[in-house]
Amino acid sequence: MSNPNAAQAPVTVIGLGLMGQALAAAFLGNGHPTTVWNRSAHKADELVGKGAVLAPSVKDAIEASPLVVICVSDYDSVHELLDPVEGSLAGRTLVNMTSASSSQARGMAKWAEGKVGAYIDSAIMAIPPGIATDEAIMLYCGPKSAFDQHAETLKVLAPAGTTYLGEDHGLASLHDVSLLTMMWGVENSFLHGVALLGTAGVKATEYLPLAKALAVMTLGFIEAYAEQIDSGDWPAEDSTIDTHVDAMDHLLDESRELGVNTEWPALITALGKRAIAEGHGPASYAAMVEVFRKPSA
Ligand SMILES: NC(=O)c1ccc[n+]([C@@H]2O[C@H](COP(=O)([O-])OP(=O)(O)OC[C@H]3O[C@@H](n4cnc5c(N)ncnc54)[C@H](OP(=O)(O)O)[C@@H]3O)[C@@H](O)[C@H]2O)c1
Numbered sequence: 001m002s003n004p005n006a007a008q009a010p011v012t013v014i015g016l017g018l019m020g021q022a023l024a025a026a027f028l029g030n031g032h033p034t035t036v037w038n039r040s041a042h043k044a045d046e047l048v049g050k051g052a053v054l055a056p057s058v059k060d061a062i063e064a065s066p067l068v069v070i071c072v073s074d075y076d077s078v079h080e081l082l083d084p085v086e087g088s089l090a091g092r093t094l095v096n097m098t099s100a101s102s103s104q105a106r107g108m109a110k111w112a113e114g115k116v117g118a119y120i121d122s123a124i125m126a127i128p129p130g131i132a133t134d135e136a137i138m139l140y141c142g143p144k145s146a147f148d149q150h151a152e153t154l155k156v157l158a159p160a161g162t163t164y165l166g167e168d169h170g171l172a173s174l175h176d177v178s179l180l181t182m183m184w185g186v187e188n189s190f191l192h193g194v195a196l197l198g199t200a201g202v203k204a205t206e207y208l209p210l211a212k213a214l215a216v217m218t219l220g221f222i223e224a225y226a227e228q229i230d231s232g233d234w235p236a237e238d239s240t241i242d243t244h245v246d247a248m249d250h251l252l253d254e255s256r257e258l259g260v261n262t263e264w265p266a267l268i269t270a271l272g273k274r275a276i277a278e279g280h281g282p283a284s285y286a287a288m289v290e291v292f293r294k295p296s297a
Pocket of ligand 1: 013016017018022035038039040043045072073074076077080081097098099100124125126127
């Protein structure tokens, strides 16, 4: 059921760090009566100046709205704040935007059972200035009916990127780290490339257009790999892992000879060689997933 009066739906935001302030400002800017609370009350000053209500206690903050968002440093802080006032959460929807692991998120959902009207776990794939822009991605999981009820309100945080993942409360956190591993992989590769090219006086900005083109090309590769992985069959239609590992050896040798850091290429090469040792040399690069699926040796 969607909320017909979403624009007027009251929201509470607990936690006004860098992210919480951006979340509250987005709700406020979209016409939602917004109640806020923060351990250090002065962080509410700017929001109060724009019309937010600063609640005198966590309990008052919760009781001000049917939708309560919490975004603090970690889950210990979430418990510290909510455990003493859990009775106030009955009948309300709690959306926890604090980062955690999937097992912590599932644990929080267990804690919420019988106390909270509905518990939704969320992960924020944005930086504070990105909130309420089309770049923001907000991930949600938990009871679908509760998400649907508040979807219009939550959409102000990520107008183009509001994504419901399913009922399993671990899904948002799990997607969070799965996307971050990709982000750091791309960033580390770019920075290693910058270090290599820097030895020849090539500037990062000169490398950038080619790096971007390669990143786009790689997106095409992973589309094909996703199909292969889900079908459980990875014929080498473009290039084998054996061929990739030969190129990885060049990368490692070049890094060593040029005196730049070798840890990143050494890691990539070691993973490639393990895939070969497990018999995946003639397969498509998608078969590397078998190495990642197992715990480290
Ligand atoms: N910033 C980002 O780019 C970003 C992106 C994605 C996800 N996130 C996630 O968003 C959450 C908040 O991040 P942030 O950037 O807003 O961090 P932050 O600026 O450091 O703010 C931390 C917030 O947690 C509160 N807090 C910490 N310990 C507390 C305690 N024991 N009791 C009560 N309140 C406590 C702080 O209150 P005080 O003000 O009183 O210290 C503050 O409101 C984190 O889980 C983070 O991983 C952040």
